[in-house]
Amino acid sequence: MRVILGPMEGVVDHLMREMLTEINDYDLCVTEFVRVVDQLLPNSVFYRLCPELRQGGKTLSGTPVRVQLLGQDPHWLAENAHRAVQLGSPGIDINFGCPAKSVNKSRGGAVLLQDPALMYDIVKAVREATDPRLPVTAKVRLGWDDPEHCFEIADAVAQAGADEIVVHARTKTDGYKADAIKWDYIRQLKTKISQPIIANGEIWTYEDGQRCMEVTGSDALMVCRGAINLPNLGNVVKHNHAHMDWEHVLELLLKYSTYEIKGDKGLYYPNRIKQWFAYLRHEYPQAQALFSDIRAHNKAAPIVAILQQAQQDSVA
Template identity: 45%
Template sequence: MSRLFLAPMEGLVDEVMRATLTEAAPYDACVTEFARVAGSALPAKFFTRIAPELHTRSRTAAGTPVKVQLLGSDPGRLAESALTLAQLAPAGIDLNFGCPAPTVNRHRGGAVLLDEPELLHRILLAVRAAVPPSMPVTAKMRLGMRDTSRALEAACALADGGAGELVVHARTKEDGYRPPAHWPWIARIAEAVSVPVIANGEVWTLDDYRRCRSESGRCDVMLGRGAVADPFLVERIRAAQAGAVVRSHDEDWSRLHPLIERFWARVLDKVEPRHAPGRLKQWLNLLRRHYAQAGLLYDAIRPLRDPAAVSNVLQQAVVLA
């Protein structure tokens, strides 16, 4: 059976979304949005703010292990931050070398470091040495900045530095999130390193998963936006692997709508009322890719700014369902 992971997605998958998606389907683990290490090492309170699951044995309410991701370019500060984080007992520490955001890259974070394999190696050595041997340390990378010319060198630098696993997003920084993902490159990287490699990028459906697995040669896959757009994608994959019946999206709406309501309640508990509707609209906008009913909800909620009005629409949808 494949291991299936929920990807870190800045501005999309916080603890609210992690709780919701891991309630919907059984992931092997998930990873937080990145904690950016810049001018100084990060304090413990920063980590518990972005990963409140650290208060509950680093697990979501559904029991899914939560790794915490660090981003930065200074080996010493990353190591110091990792040591502080390790004392909070996360399920693991992940290092981000995949973020394509221009603001992050301009400040020497994320995918820009793939042009500096020597620095990647020093970062991994420093973090690995700073934390207990029992603490998993992993890394997430892309295929490069503008091209794939240093992809193998970067992957080997990370693995040789002490990364216990690599997640490979099969696109360059310049590719952004534009399809296609270049899954055969993941197979090349897996042949070059001696640690497990997890495939990532452009898996939206069960058929995508099958093609990704075939072209990458990897059994283990990390799901990103595809998992947010279809909260039961993991369940579909596991059902297909077991030879069981794969449910249709229409059949799943009766389960998805209560999940949306619980997500909305969690959002209201977390953010200021003026920001809450935007969070729900963001998710519904992705959900309507597969669920016609989510599209109808999105159209009804899109012009609304008042949380009470949004709640009324959700309640009316329950009556109509």
Template identity: 65%
Template sequence: MRIVLGPMEGVLDHLMREILTEMNDYDLCVTEFVRVVHQLLPKHVYYRLCPELRHGSRTRSGVPVNIQLLGQDPDWMAENAAFAAELGAHGIDLNFGCPAKTVNKSKGGAALLEFPELIYQVVKACREAVPGQIPVSAKIRLGLENPQDCFEIVDAIEQAGANELTVHARTKAGGYKASEIKWEYIQQIRQKTALPLIANGEIWNAVDAQRCTEVTGVDSLMVCRGALNTPNLGNIIKHNHAPLSWPQIVELLLVYSRCEVTGDKSKYYPNRVKQWFSYLRQAYPQANALFREIRTQTTVEPIVEQITRHQSELLRESA
């Protein structure tokens, strides 16, 4: 089974990729999206979101990283795709699935699902602009409101020459509601397209992964939120590992804290670590008490001190 670590805007950044790929056997990562409007973006934008470009477009543990672009102008998307490839990107991924209002109101992300012809033009322009040995992939939802729209969208992407397609098995209107997941549509898509597919959506554990592959017939999966809920999810799915224990999670929080504080995003650390807690709390009830201790803190030191204190308490309890 192939497992891809997907992008999550504002939380699954390069530091989180480093941590998660060191502890999981992921096959591929995809960056947070680079927003393309009406310009060729400078290289520092790409290096900031994907510093792995300086190391062969791979994480420290050797997992390849694809750069994701989000935009609606075929020419500017193609120019930026070609530039990212020139900088050394392992692959280019095109985002047609983001449901965020701020993105959609400017006709980006999932808003383009209403316009299969424009999706075709964007994908075709990017595929023609990028050297043939570098894959160009796309990520979609099933449609704006009607999941039946997915077939026309997929056909547009295939005809445009994409190399691979990730399908988040919900419509834009379905948001992130578990009740809206429709894995069966991926199975129908698989029967209608020759495109290699990656299934995405509601994969939280090994049981979900197995069910998804059974329903879809697809053995390439993308995990996003689940990888933050349970940080060793990749190896849980691929190698039947047990979830990390709570003391292991606390140690991981401290590793993350050291990376963030010494990295280039230390000023964002309080918000980032609180965001991560919002995911961890769903899988680890113990996270609630610790989160209450740090949620009012706005600077690095007291947060790290509280996590360190909590770890010491755990060590005393286990002695």
């Protein structure tokens, strides 16, 4: 089974990808989106969001990293896709799924689900502008507000030449509501298009992954939020590994702290670590108590001290 680490804007940056691919057998990562408006972006933008381009488009542990683009202009998306591939991206992913209001207001992400003809033009332009040996993929939702629209959406993307389609099995208006997941639509899509379909949404455990594959008949799985809740979710889903214990999570938190403080986002470390804790507390009760301690701090040093003390306490 292929398991892909999906993109999460502002969460799964290159440092998080580095760490999670080191401890999981992921087959692929997809970057946070590169926002394209009306110009060819400089190389520095691609290197900033995907420094793995400097090492053959892979993390240090060897997992391929595909650049994701978001925008609404077929010409400029094609130009930037060509550049990303030239710089070393092993393919291109196109974001048609982001539900954020700020993104949708500027005609990016999920808002394009209302315009399958434009989606077709975008995918076709990107496919024609890039090396045919490299995959062009698209990440979609079932529709804007009606899941029945998924058939027209998927057909447009498939007819335009996408090699694979990632389907988040909810509409834009569903947001991330757990009870709104509609895996059965992926099963129906599988009967209508020939391209491989990757299922995404509500995969938190090995059992979820198995049930999703059974219900959808999909060709692979993508995990996003669950991979932050449970750091070894990739191996849990793929190999039925035991859930990582809290002591090892603390080790990862301290390792991530080192990455962040030494890296180019050191100033953002307090916000990033709090954001991660907001996910971890769904899986680990211990994270809730620590979150209460760290949330008052806006500097790295006291947060790291709290984590170090918690690690000492856990082995005492």
